């Protein structure tokens with residue numbers, strides 16, 4: 001388990017101005033979960049990662065990783081604790097003049113592991129990331145996705161129970177992204193690794209994360225399991241993960257306005273059909289819609305056109321039936 005308790009980080013910049021990068025962040029990440037951290041540029045994501053690895057110390061608060069308060073450790077104890085946290089970056093930053101195997105072995109040499117053990121572990125790791133037999137290839141002979149897999153093997157070299165991934169798929173095409181996400185899932189499922197992924201790709205969150213946090217200006221504005229945040233259909237995360245369908249102005253009939261309708265259902269429960277019947281019975285019309293299955297939930301988002309004079313009563317009736325509905329702003 002990883003726990004952040006009231007973590008704040010304030011940078012003092014020249015001129016005496018304070019920048020609050022993290023503002024009283026409290027967060028619990030379950031052991032063996034894949035947890036996404038999302039937020040706009042400047043939200044504090046990188047600062048959070050640097051504090052988790054104790055590359056930076058928070059101004060206040062505690063960060064508990066593997067039962068140890070990272071903010072209280074110094075010297076050898078801190079170096080040891082850092083070895084329990086693997087890192088994967090957007091660019092794998094491999095050493096070009098060393099083979100894939102030598103890149104993976106690098107952290108083991110630093111940890112002064114036994115030479116025979118190193119070569120066995122490197123083979124194991126290359127096998128784990130689907131690159132068995134490619135240990136003698138140089139980075140330039142590998143695709144971007146393969147290089148990232150070497151980066152993950154290197155991050156996992158010292159067998160850390162926690163893997164921090166900073167935009168691990170942002171530089172990859174869809175096929176390589178899918179392979180990397182499969183690999184992270186496998187690390188969770190077979191080795192019980194806790195994975196934290198910083199990403200701006202909402203597809204990564206819906207594809208692989210068990211839980212997610214939205215940071216905004218250094219604060220946690222939403223946090224929960226994927227099911228919880230999606231089920232809160234009006235919430236900012238739910239809307240970013242499964243956005244309402246877009247509708248061209250030209251497709252909105254004169255005299256009608258759009259109402260955004262959202263609902264979730266469990267597979268096998270005909271919520272979608274019930275909502276569609278309700279919409280029809282209210283004299284409204286579905287202009288566009290999307291249904292997506294994520295985790296154990298199905299999320300439906302509809303753009304419904306409603307005669308202007310009737311809009312308030314339609315919205316009220318949908319809400320009375322526990323269906324999220326609101327007039328789309330122009």
Ligand SMILES: Nc1ncnc2c1ncn2[C@@H]1O[C@H](COP(=O)(O)OP(=O)(O)OP(=O)(O)O)[C@@H](O)[C@H]1O
Nearest residue numbers: 011013019020021040041042043044045046047048
């Ligand atoms: N070393 C620093 N000195 C001063 N301010 C900093 C420093 N590092 C980060 N900041 C500020 O802290 C805030 C959070 O930055 P951070 O890099 O953590 O955001 P981010 O969410 O990772 O953004 P991005 O997605 O663009 O990488 C920003 O306002 C940034 O300018």
